[in-house]
Amino acid sequence: SKVRHFRWEVGYMFWSPDCVENVVMGINGQFPGPTIRAKAGDTIVVHLTNKLHTEGVVIHWHGIRQFETPWADGTASISQCVINPEETFVYRFKVDKAGTYFYHGHYGMQRSAGLYGSLIVDVADGEKDPFHYDGEFSLLLSDWWHKNVHDQAVGLSSNPFRWIGEPQSILINGRGQYNCSLAAHVSNTSSSLCSLRGDAQCAPHVLHVQPNKTYRLRIASTTSLSSLNLAIGHHKMILVEADGNYIKPVAVDNIDIYSGESYSVLFTTDQNPSTNYWISATVRGRHPQTPPGLTILNYHPNSPSIPTSAPPVSPAWDDYGYSKSFSNKIIALQGSPKPPIRRDRQIILLNTQNKINGFNKWSINNISLVLPATPYLGSIKFGLKGAFDHQGPPDNFSRNYDIMKPPMNPNSTQGSGVYTIHFNSIVDVILQNANAMAANVSEIHPWHLHGHDFWVLGYGEGKFSEKDAKRLNLKNPPLRNTVVIFPYGWTAIRFVADNPGVWAFHCHIEPHLHMGMGVIFSEAVERIKKIPEEAIACGLTGKMLMHNHGG
Numbered sequence: 001s002k003v004r005h006f007r008w009e010v011g012y013m014f015w016s017p018d019c020v021e022n023v024v025m026g027i028n029g030q031f032p033g034p035t036i037r038a039k040a041g042d043t044i045v046v047h048l049t050n051k052l053h054t055e056g057v058v059i060h061w062h063g064i065r066q067f068e069t070p071w072a073d074g075t076a077s078i079s080q081c082v083i084n085p086e087e088t089f090v091y092r093f094k095v096d097k098a099g100t101y102f103y104h105g106h107y108g109m110q111r112s113a114g115l116y117g118s119l120i121v122d123v124a125d126g127e128k129d130p131f132h133y134d135g136e137f138s139l140l141l142s143d144w145w146h147k148n149v150h151d152q153a154v155g156l157s158s159n160p161f162r163w164i165g166e167p168q169s170i171l172i173n174g175r176g177q178y179n180c181s182l183a184a185h186v187s188n189t190s191s192s193l194c195s196l197r198g199d200a201q202c203a204p205h206v207l208h209v210q211p212n213k214t215y216r217l218r219i220a221s222t223t224s225l226s227s228l229n230l231a232i233g234h235h236k237m238i239l240v241e242a243d244g245n246y247i248k249p250v251a252v253d254n255i256d257i258y259s260g261e262s263y264s265v266l267f268t269t270d271q272n273p274s275t276n277y278w279i280s281a282t283v284r285g286r287h288p289q290t291p292p293g294l295t296i297l298n299y300h301p302n303s304p305s306i307p308t309s310a311p312p313v314s315p316a317w318d319d320y321g322y323s324k325s326f327s328n329k330i331i332a333l334q335g336s337p338k339p340p341i342r343r344d345r346q347i348i349l350l351n352t353q354n355k356i357n358g359f360n361k362w363s364i365n366n367i368s369l370v371l372p373a374t375p376y377l378g379s380i381k382f383g384l385k386g387a388f389d390h391q392g393p394p395d396n397f398s399r400n401y402d403i404m405k406p407p408m409n410p411n412s413t414q415g416s417g418v419y420t421i422h423f424n425s426i427v428d429v430i431l432q433n434a435n436a437m438a439a440n441v442s443e444i445h446p447w448h449l450h451g452h453d454f455w456v457l458g459y460g461e462g463k464f465s466e467k468d469a470k471r472l473n474l475k476n477p478p479l480r481n482t483v484v485i486f487p488y489g490w491t492a493i494r495f496v497a498d499n500p501g502v503w504a505f506h507c508h509i510e511p512h513l514h515m516g517m518g519v520i521f522s523e524a525v526e527r528i529k530k531i532p533e534e535a536i537a538c539g540l541t542g543k544m545l546m547h548n549h550g551g
């Protein structure tokens with residue numbers, strides 16, 4: 001295995017992700033940031049220098065479990081102090097499992113500002129994937145607003161509340177088209193056909209293929225808000241990987257992908273080779289006001305021109321039955337690690353939209369998460385009293401809460417308390433969805449766990465009951481790091497607390513996390529040996545270091 005070094009500078013720059021010039025957060029002058037490619041077992045070392053003028057930054061390596069390096073998880077106020085302008089922080093961590101991953105900012109709304117890129121881990125030398133392919137491509141999906149993230153964040157924390165609204169564009173590898181459509185001539189749209197130079201920043205990323213070959217398409221979603229459906233016109237796909245875990249191969253026409261998820265699919269170029277085909281990413285789960293993101297599958301030796309057929313038709317945005325049946329198709333590949341058959345602890349998390357002093361929030365068991373000034377990892381390790389709320393949040397919610405109705409009393413509180421998890425204990429979490437503040441509204445939330453993969457034991461409708469607990473899938477549940485809760489439904493997961501650290505578990509919709517939709521798991525922190533000083537040189541841990549050094 002190798003040690004792979006990267007020197008990165010994060011900075012704002014002018015860029016036209018969807019043909020409209022804006023300010024984006026880039027890395028080394030690139031948007032999206034550079035792709036990291038490594039082999040399982042390698043060590044990645046990223047020297048990250050903050051070239052933003054007046055704000056801190058961190059980067060989270062989404063899906064990488066950070067065994068023995070919990071300070072490198074890249075979560076502001078949780079695993080480390082933010083990196084200040086002109087400072088360099090060294091992220092050093094092992095990528096221990098092959099798969100499709102990505103990285104992104106995890107401070108304020110910096111992911112929405114464009115701070116993201118792909119992280120791809122190939123199998124180690126001498127190892128093989130359990131499937132064959134002739135070539136591969138990688139698509140990183142995101143959504144893009146013309147309103148800058150500062151305005152977005154201020155709106156979310158204002159009274160009256162200003163919602164960010166739906167995105168202007170869906171980007172595929174950082175490229176979308178706002179004021180025109182690649183498919184104007186073949187779909188019923190009022191937009192005009194794009195006339196783009198191939199080297200324009202918003203020109204689509206074209207996939208060049210040979211006929212009669214099999215390709216692996218790696219797809220990851222780092223959207224701020226949007227749930228997407230991805231399809232390749234006229235081609236079937238076989239799903240083989242989810243969130244860096246092999247799954248039982250299953251043939252599908254298209255895939256639902258929620259923010260924080262990744263998949264690999266195989267497709268064979270067995271269609272009429274005299275034409276090109278569309279790849280589309282269409283908004284689902286919220287009333288779409290954003291045209292699909294599009295790119296082109298270009299069969300050799302055709303020119304990379306616009307396909308003559310219409311883009312694929314996706315399921316209706318509110319066809320949740322379709323989404324549920326898709327999610328239920330994902331099961332573990334035979335021979336994958338199985339979950340332990342019993343649990344040590346069950347935590348039931350009610351997801352509600354709330355008000356605090358007139359401000360809109362999201363709460364979990366009636367507590368809206370606010371992050372403390374001193375990152376948890378250091379304050380917990382050194383027992384610094386007063387760094388965050390002493391009282392841990394509850395493991396359950398009131399039994400008579402009606403999840404089908406808007407909250408009777410929408411007032412909630414904010415808090416920074418943590419769930420303390422014992423080393424090697426087996427934890428079940430039941431994510432319980434509910435009605436939002438408006439009547440007859442319940443939204444999709446993709447939940448992402450840091451530091452772990454978990455088994456998805458099942459999805460269900462309504463309020464989770466003891467009956468449901470007996471019917472969980474312990475036979476072949478898939479391992480993942482992100483899972484969705486459907487409107488008015490619940491989702492059950494299980495994980496083994498085998499990774500000392502402080503780990504966020506949160507809705508991956510960035511404005512929702514910003515509004516408090518997450519919890520913190522403090523796991524066996526007493527087992528962590530030496531935390532690098534640069535991760536904790538702020539707040540109360542910074543003061544402690546100063547005293548220790550006789551400052």
Ligand SMILES: O=C1O[C@H]([C@@H](O)CO)C(O)=C1O
Nearest residue numbers: 163353436437443511512515
């Ligand atoms: O957090 C959210 O706020 C809006 C809406 O509920 C209020 O405008 C919305 O759709 C969200 O997901």
